[in-house]
Amino acid sequence: MGFLSRFFTRCRPRLCLPHSTRALSTFATLLAVATAAFSAPTSQVASDGVTLSEDAHDYILSNACVTATVDKHTGNLVSLRYRGLELMGHGSGIPGGYWEQNTGRAPQVIDSVTIDPRSNGGRRAEVSVKGISEGRMLSPSAPGGGIRCDLELRYGLGRDDSGVYTYAIYSHPANYPADHIGESRFAAKLNPKIFDWMTINAAVNKRMPTPRDWVEGTPLNMKEARRLNTGIYKGQVEHKYDYSAIQFDTPAYGWSSTQAFPLAPSQVSSASRAHVGLWFINPSMEYLSGGPTKVELTGHLDLSDAPDPVLLNYWRGTHYGGSFCPIAKGEAWTKVVGPMLIYCNAGNGPQELWHDALRQAKAEAEQWPYAWVDGVDYPHAAQRASVSGAFSVVDAQEPNLHPTSMLVGLSAPDYFTTGWARFGRTPPTVRVGWQTDAKHYEFWTRANADGSFAISKIRPGTYVLHAIADGVLGEFVSNQITLKPGEHLAFGTIVWHPVRYGRQLWDIGIPNRSAREFFHGDDYRHWGLYLDYPKWFPHDVDYTIGKSDFRKDWNFEQVPRVPADDTDGREPGKSTTWTVHFTLTPAALGDARTERAILRLALCGIGTRHLSVTVNDRHVGELDNLQYNAVINRDGIQGLWSEHDVIFPASALREGANTLKLTIPGGNPTSGIEYDYLRLEVAPNNEPAKHS
Numbered sequence: 001m002g003f004l005s006r007f008f009t010r011c012r013p014r015l016c017l018p019h020s021t022r023a024l025s026t027f028a029t030l031l032a033v034a035t036a037a038f039s040a041p042t043s044q045v046a047s048d049g050v051t052l053s054e055d056a057h058d059y060i061l062s063n064a065c066v067t068a069t070v071d072k073h074t075g076n077l078v079s080l081r082y083r084g085l086e087l088m089g090h091g092s093g094i095p096g097g098y099w100e101q102n103t104g105r106a107p108q109v110i111d112s113v114t115i116d117p118r119s120n121g122g123r124r125a126e127v128s129v130k131g132i133s134e135g136r137m138l139s140p141s142a143p144g145g146g147i148r149c150d151l152e153l154r155y156g157l158g159r160d161d162s163g164v165y166t167y168a169i170y171s172h173p174a175n176y177p178a179d180h181i182g183e184s185r186f187a188a189k190l191n192p193k194i195f196d197w198m199t200i201n202a203a204v205n206k207r208m209p210t211p212r213d214w215v216e217g218t219p220l221n222m223k224e225a226r227r228l229n230t231g232i233y234k235g236q237v238e239h240k241y242d243y244s245a246i247q248f249d250t251p252a253y254g255w256s257s258t259q260a261f262p263l264a265p266s267q268v269s270s271a272s273r274a275h276v277g278l279w280f281i282n283p284s285m286e287y288l289s290g291g292p293t294k295v296e297l298t299g300h301l302d303l304s305d306a307p308d309p310v311l312l313n314y315w316r317g318t319h320y321g322g323s324f325c326p327i328a329k330g331e332a333w334t335k336v337v338g339p340m341l342i343y344c345n346a347g348n349g350p351q352e353l354w355h356d357a358l359r360q361a362k363a364e365a366e367q368w369p370y371a372w373v374d375g376v377d378y379p380h381a382a383q384r385a386s387v388s389g390a391f392s393v394v395d396a397q398e399p400n401l402h403p404t405s406m407l408v409g410l411s412a413p414d415y416f417t418t419g420w421a422r423f424g425r426t427p428p429t430v431r432v433g434w435q436t437d438a439k440h441y442e443f444w445t446r447a448n449a450d451g452s453f454a455i456s457k458i459r460p461g462t463y464v465l466h467a468i469a470d471g472v473l474g475e476f477v478s479n480q481i482t483l484k485p486g487e488h489l490a491f492g493t494i495v496w497h498p499v500r501y502g503r504q505l506w507d508i509g510i511p512n513r514s515a516r517e518f519f520h521g522d523d524y525r526h527w528g529l530y531l532d533y534p535k536w537f538p539h540d541v542d543y544t545i546g547k548s549d550f551r552k553d554w555n556f557e558q559v560p561r562v563p564a565d566d567t568d569g570r571e572p573g574k575s576t577t578w579t580v581h582f583t584l585t586p587a588a589l590g591d592a593r594t595e596r597a598i599l600r601l602a603l604c605g606i607g608t609r610h611l612s613v614t615v616n617d618r619h620v621g622e623l624d625n626l627q628y629n630a631v632i633n634r635d636g637i638q639g640l641w642s643e644h645d646v647i648f649p650a651s652a653l654r655e656g657a658n659t660l661k662l663t664i665p666g667g668n669p670t671s672g673i674e675y676d677y678l679r680l681e682v683a684p685n686n687e688p689a690k691h692s
Contacts, residue, residue, distance in 0.1 A: 048122065049063065049117060049121060049122015049123060049159045050062065050063050050117040050122050050123065050124060050125040050157055050158065050159055051063070051117065051122070051125075052113065052116070052117050052125040052127070054072075056072075057071065057072055057073065058070060058071060058072060058078070059072060059111070059113075059127040059155075061125050061127065061155065061156075061157040061164065062157075063157055063158070063159055063160070063161060064159075064266050065082060065083050065162055065264075065266035065344075066080070066081070066082055066157065066161065066162065066163060066164060066344060067079070067080070067081040068080050068081075068155060068157060068164040070127055070129065070155050071129070072109075072111040072129060073103070073104055073109055073111075073129070074098070074102045074103060074104040074129070075098075075099065075102050075103050075129035075131075075151075075153030076094065076095075076096055076097065076098040076099075076102060077096050077097030077098065077155065077164070077166065077188070077342075078095060078096045079096060080096070080097065080164065080278075080342065080344070082162075082263075082276065082278075082344040082346075083263040083264045083265075083266055083346065084263060084264035085194065085261055085263060085264075085276060086191060087190060087191055087194065087195075087276070087278050087344065088188065088189065088190065088191060089189040089190045089191045089192055089308030089309065090189070090308075091189065091192060091211070091302065091304070091306035091307065091308040092189070092302055092304035092305070092306045092307065092308060093189065093302065093304065094187075094189070095189060096188065096189060097166070097186065097187070097188040097189075097342065098186070098187060098188075099151075099153055099166075099168050099184075099185075099186050099187075100139070100142050100143065100144045100183060100184045100185050100186075100187070101138055101139035101142050101144070101146065101147050101151060101181075101184060102131070102138075102139055102142075102151070102153065103129050103130065103131030103138070103151055103153065104131075104139070105131075105137070105138050105139060105140070105146075106131025106132055106133055106138055106151070107132060107133070107134050107136060108131070108132040108134070109129065109130070109131050109132075110128075110129075110130045110131075110132070111127070111128065111129045111130075112127070112128050112130070113125070113126070113127055113128075114126045114127065114128045114154060114374075114375060115156065115372065115374075122159060123158065123159050124156065124157065124158045124159065124372055125156065125157050126154055126155065126156035126157075126372070127154065127155055127156075128152055128153070128154045129152070129153050129154075130150065130151070130152040130153075131150065131151045131152075132150050133147070133148055133149060133150055133151070133176070135148055135175070135176040135177050136148065138151060142182075143183060144181075144182040144183025144184050144185070144316070144318070145181075145182030145183065146182075147170070147179060147181050147182075148172070148176055148177050148178075148179040149170045149171055149172045149176070149179060149181070149327070150170075150171040150172075150173070151168065151169070151170060151171075152168070152169040152171070152376075153166070153167075153168050153169075154166065154167050154168075154169070154339075156339065156372065158372075161341075162343060162344050162345060162360075163279075163341050163342045163343040163344045164341075164342050165338070165339040165340065165341050165342075165370075166186060166338060166339060166340060166342065167336060167337060167338025167339035167340065167373075168186070168336075168337045168338060169334065169335075169336050169337075169376050169377075170333075170334060170335045170337070171333075171334045172327045172331065172332065172333040172334070173332060174330050174331060174332040175330075176329075177329055178326075178327060178328050178329040179326075179327045180324070180325065180326045180327070180417075181316055181325040181327070181438070182316070182318070183314070183316060183317070183318045184314070184315055184316040184325075184337075184438075185312050185313055185314040185315060185316075185317075186280075186312075186313045186315075186338075186340065187310065187311065187312050187313070188278070188280075188310070188311045188342070189302060189308040189309070189310055190255055190278060190308055190309040190310070190311065191308070191309075192211050192307070192308050192309055194257050194261065194276060195255035195256065195257055195276075195278070195309045196208055196210070196255075196257060196258055196259075196309075197255065197256045197257065197258050197350040198243065198254070198255050198256075198299050198300075198309070199253060199254065199255075199256065199350060199351075199354040200243055200245050200250060200253045200298045200299065201245055201249070201250055201253070203525070204242075204243050204245065204298075204525070205350075205351075205354070207232070207258060208301065208309070209228055209231050209232075209233050209238050209301065210230075210231055211301060211306070211307045211308070212230060212231070213228050213229075213230050213231035213233065213234075213238070214226060214228075214238060214301050214307050215305055215306075215307065216228075216229050216230050217229060217238060220237065220527070220528075220568045220569060220570075221568055221569035221570050221669075222569075222633065223303060224239055224240045224241060224303060225237055225238070225239040225527050225528075226238055227568075237526070237527040237528060238301070239527040239635060240297065240300035240301070240303070241297065241319075241634035241635050241636070242525040242526065242527065242635050243297070243298050243299055243300050244295050244296060244297050244298060244319065244320070244634065244635075244636060245295065245296070245298050246292070246293065246294065246295055247282070247285065247288055247290075247294050247295075247296050247314075248285055248291070248292035248293070248294070248444065249292075250298065251281065251282065251358065251361035251362070251365070252279050252280070252281045252343070252354070252357035252358050252360065252361040253279060253280060253298050253299065253311075253357075254277055254278050254279030254280055254299070254311055254343075254354075254357060255277065255278055255299065255309050255311060256275060256276065256277035256278075256349075256350040256353045256354070257275045257276050257277070257350075258275070258349070258350065259275070260273040260274050260275055261273060261274070261275075261276055263276070263346055269346070274346035274347060274348070275346065275347055275348060275349050275350065275352075275353060276344070276345070276346050276353075277343075277344065277345045277346075277347070277350070277353035277354070277356075277357065278311070278342065278343070278344055279342075279343040279344075279345070279353075279354075279357040279360075280311055280313045280340060280341075280342065280343075281340060281341040281342075281343050281357065281360060281361045281364055282313065282340050282361075283339070283340070283341065283361070283364035283365050283367065283368040283370075284365065284368045284369075284457070285442070285444065286441045286442060286443055286457075286459070287315055287335065287336065287337045287338060287441060288314070288315050288317075288442075289314075289315060289316050289317055289323035289325075289436075289437060289438030290317060290321075290323050290434075290435055290436065290437070290438070291409060291411065291434045291435055291442050291444060292407045292409065292444040292446075293407075293435065293468075293513055293638065293641065294317060294320070294323075294435070295319065295320040295636060295638060295639060296312075296314045296317040296319055296320070297312050297314065297317075297319055298311070298312060299311045299312060313340055315337045315438065316438040317438075319630065319634065319639075320629055320630060320631055320634065320636055320638070320639035320640065321435065321436065321627075321629035321630075321631075321639040321640025322436065322629075322640070323435075323436045323437060323438040324417050324430070324432045324436055324437065324438060324439065325438040325439045326417040326418070326439065327439070333439070334376075334377050335377075335439070335440075335441075336376050336377055336378050339370060339373060341360075341364055343357055343360055345357065345360075368457060369381055369384065369457060379459055379460065379485065381457070382485075382486060383460065383485040383486060384456070384457045384458055384459065384460075384485070384486070385458045385459075385460055385483035385484065385485065385486065385487045385488065385489070386454065386455060386456040386457070386458060386487075386488045386489070387410070387454070387455050387458065387465075387483070387488070387489045387490075387491065388452075388453065388454040388455070388488070388489075388490050388491065389452070389453060389490065389491030389492055389493065389494055390447075390450065390451045390452040390453065390491075390492070390493050390494065391406065391408070391447065391451040391453070391467055391469075391476070391493075391494050391496050392451060392493055392494070392495050392496065393451070393469065393472060393496045393498065394495055394496070394497055395472075395497070395498050395500070396500075397500060397503065397504055401471060401472070402471070403451075403469035403470060403471045403472050404449075404469065404470045404471060405446070405469060405470045405512070406446070406447040406451065406453075406467060406468070406469035406470075407444055407445070407446055407447070407467065407468050407469070408444065408445055408446075408447050408453040408455065408465070408466070408467045409434065409442060409443060409444030409445070409455070409465075409466050409467075410442065410443045410444075410455060410458060410463035410464070410465055410466075410481075411433070411434035411437060411440065411442045411443075411463060411464060411466060412434075412437060412439070412440035412441075412442075412461075412462070412463065412464070413462065413463075413464050413480055414431055414432060414433045414464075415431075415432050416429055416430065416431055416432065417429070417430060417432055418430070434466060435640055435641065436640065441459050441461075443455050443457070443458045443459075443463075447467075447469075458483055460483055460484055460485045460487075461482070461483060462480055462481070462482045462483075463480070463481055463482075463483065464477060464478055464479070464480055464481070465477075465478035465481065465491070466478075467494075467496060468513065470510060470511070470512040471510065471511060471512070472496075472498050472511060473498060473499070473511040473600065473602060473643070473677060473679065474498055474499045474511075474643065476494070476496045478494075500681065501598045501600075501645075501681045501683045501687075502595070502598070502681045502682050502683025502684070502687065503590075503681060503682060503683070504679060504680070504681050505582070505584065505588060505680045505681065505682060506545040506546075506582050506679070506680055507677065507678060507679040507680070508543065508545075508550050508554060508580070508675075508677070508678040508679075509550050509554070509675060509676065509677040509678060510677065511602055511676060511677040512676065512677075513602075513604055513638055513641045513676055514604055514637050514638040514676060515556040515557065515604055515605060515637050515638065515674040515675060515676060516556070516637050516638070517550065517551060518550055518551065518554045518555060518556040518675070519536070519550075519551065519552050519553070519554060519555050519556055520536070520555065520556050521556035521637055524556060524635060524636070524637045525635055526635060527635055528568075528569055529557070529635070530557060530559040530562070530569070530632060530669045530670055530672070531562055531566060531567065531569060531669060533555060533557070533559050533561065533562075533576075534561050534562065534564065536555060537555055540561075540576060540577055540578055540579070541553070541554055541555055541558070541578040541579070542578075542579050542581070543578070543579065543580050543581065544580075544581040544582075545580065545581065545582040545583075546582075546583075554675075556637065556674060557605060557632055557672055557673070557674045558576055558578055558662065558664055558672045558673045558674075558675070559573065559576065559607075559632065559664075559669060559670065559671070559672035560572065560573025560574055560575065560576055560664065560665075560666045560667055560668070560669055560671060560672060561573045561574045561575075561576050561666075562669045566669070569669050569670075571669070572666060572667055572668060572669070573666055573667065573668075573669045574666045575663060575664060575665050575666040576663070576664055576666075576672070577661050577662065577663040578661065578662045578663075579659055579660070579661050580659065580660040580661075580662075580678075581657065581658070581659055582657075582658050582659075582660070582680075583656060583657055583658065584653060584654070584655055584656065584658060585655070586655055589650075589653060589654070589655055589682075590650070590682060592649075592650040592651045592653060592654075593650075593651060594684060594685060595650040595682050595683060595684055595685060596647055596648070596649060596650055596682070596683060596684075596685050597615075597620075597647070597648050597649070597650045597652065597653060597680065597681070597682050598645050598646070598647050598680070598681045598682070598683065599613060599620075599621070599645070599646040599647075599648075599660070599678070599679075599680050600643060600644075600645055600677075600678070600679045600680075600681065601623070601643065601644045601645070601646065601675065601677075601678055602641065602642075602643050602675070602676035602677040602678070603626070603641070603642050603643075603644065603673060603674065603675060603676060604631065604637075604638040604639060604640075604641050604674050604675070604676040605629065605631030605632050605636060605637075605638065605639055605672075605673065605674025606626045606627060606628055606629050606631070606639075606640075606642075606673060606674075607628060607629075607630070607631070607632040607633060607668070607670050607671045607672050607673070608626060608664050608665065608667070608671045608672055608673060609624065609625055609626050609628070610622065610623065610624055610626070610664065610665055611623040611626065611662060611663070611664055611673060612662070612663040612664075613646045613648075613660065613661070613662060613663075614660070614661045614663070615648065615652040615653065615658065615659070615660050615661075616652060616653070616654060616658055616659060617659070617661075618652050620646065620648035620649075620652055621646035621647070621648055622646075623644050623646070626644075627640065627642065631674055632670040632671075632672055632674060633668075633670035636674075637674070638674070638676075641676065650682050653682075660680070
């Protein structure tokens with residue numbers, strides 16, 4: 001009955017009908033239909049190139065080393081064979097490769113061949129599975145929620161490709177209801193008998209626990225974390241968020257094998273035994289959300305009783321601050337996500353395979369935009385625009401400032417949307433900027449050391465230019481610019497004056513949108529570090545300006561103080577107060593009667609709603625309703641970044657010794673704060689901030 005079950009779950013009419021009309025009354029009729037459906041496939045063959053064949057339920061794309069099987073009803077990648085070896089896993093959940101939302105529940109499903117290899121001498125094939133939603137909900141049970149858009153999923157294969165390309169086209173006609181696309185990604189469950197090593201970047205490059213290790217582990221304070229009781233990591237905690245990474249800095253990531261497998265011959269290699277890898281490659285970051293600082297999940301072992309290795313490519317991520325993709329009623333909207341490459345390779349071990357994948361990622365980026373993508377909203381090279389220029393950062397209070405790691409980018413102008421409803425509260429109206437936008441495209445580059453930059457391959461449209469840099473608090477934001485097809489816009493030299501309210505009294509840390517420069521910030525990828533805080537700082541952080549070193553005297557996260565015997569993170573902690581001591585001379589203090597003080601707090605991790613501030617034991621302000629970004633509980637070092645100003649009368653300060661205290665309330669051990677940077681300034685009451 002296995003193949004008959006497969007028939008009914010995957011071989012359905014393109015126009016979906018009520019269940020009763022699809023029911024077959026007798027086993028004889030069932031067997032006849034099933035036999036017809038599984039008869040020999042029809043083939044579209046191109047000699048010594050790509051072969052495209054199909055049967056009632058699948059498309060099969062093949063070249064000399066790769067064979068990809070695509071379900072005609074759901075658009076899922078149900079099989080991917082590399083030189084005869086099946087790389088997909090089928091242990092739990094959705095098998096193989098799949099987009100978060102698929103076409104399986106669409107009222108109409110249209111499958112088609114969009115590139116026929118017979119028409120191009122076997123150079124390339126591409127297939128499409130398109131779901132017409134008619135404004136109804138598609139994939140309502142998907143982890144990220146359903147969508148009320150039309151959805152087209154495509155897969156492509158070229159003659160010399162060592163992997164298959166996939167991309168998704170989301171379309172919302174103006175007559176569809178309003179929508180808000182939730183979490184969305186392409187994911188793959190991989191063969192656990194092959195893949196046992198995962199490489200995300202140089203810091204996350206390791207043999208993984210076995211599926212058995214995960215199954216026999218002890219659950220901790222969250223479903224994603226277990227203390228392992230078997231295997232090479234016995235006694236350690238496995239937590240899937242320890243493999244998160246900044247997408248912009250992760251061009252190729254995946255799984256590989258520590259053992260060699262027999263492989264069929266290919267165009268470049270005879271039959272042999274070799275280690276095997278499977279990698280996700282984003283040739284461009286333009287279709288991903290959250291810009292160049294967005295942290296997302298990348299891969300892990302599946303959270304199940306039959307865990308496969310998992311690889312994830314989020315284009316609308318919800319982690320570490322999340323993103324928004326709202327579509328209004330009456331709005332015509334479309335977005336092309338991808339193409340991304342699922343790259344397969346063989347070699348002498350995980351490190352060689354990873355470096356080969358990085359070389360392939362560079363080659364794919366050079367080919368972007370792909371000339372073979374057609375029939376969708378995807379401008380080719382001649383229609384794309386470019387910009388160039390140079391930034392000069394001028395700060396009178398820091399004349400020797402030399403910013404590093406400057407990122408320059410173009411994003412859509414900010415817009416407003418409704419946030420999430422939580423605990424019965426009315427959803428707030430939120431401003432969506434480049435950190436939280438998934439609806440539009442973004443284009444970023446890392447500037448040269450002298451501040452010069454060039455961004456190419458930009459879709460025509462209206463944008464705002466941004467710049468951020470290590471060592472500079474805040475960001476540069478331009479007026480709106482409109483780029484036409486094929487246009488090059490030269491900005492020349494842009495002078496960036498970072499925002500200052502007044503004269504600086506002191507600061508702590510480095511403004512870099514991360515807490516990595518603080519104590520333990522260079523080794524943060526471990527579950528439960530918040531439980532170690534009382535051991536590291538038994539009397540809480542007590543920091544003296546001019547004497548203390550933030551690298552060892554300022555913890556990377558301020559969290560509630562948990563009981564000493566809490567080893568699994570299930571107990572609430574007590575409120576925590578950090579103290580900053582500083583001395584003011586009369587010249588530094590100025591005329592306190594006519595000035596205001598501004599405590600500028602840049603936050604990169606938020607797990608609490610409240611932060612209270614006192615100066616010389618006088619309450620001067622409180623941050624309330626902070627936007628949770630789940631950095632601490634996900635073992636992160638940065639997430640959605642935000643700046644908050646606590647403004648109070650300078651009369652709260654005094655000549656000589658002063659203390660400033662930062663207090664978070666008690667609660668869950670992860671309900672704290674990660675600071676990026678702190679600065680205290682004073683300014684005349686009537687003097688506005690000096691913006692860039």
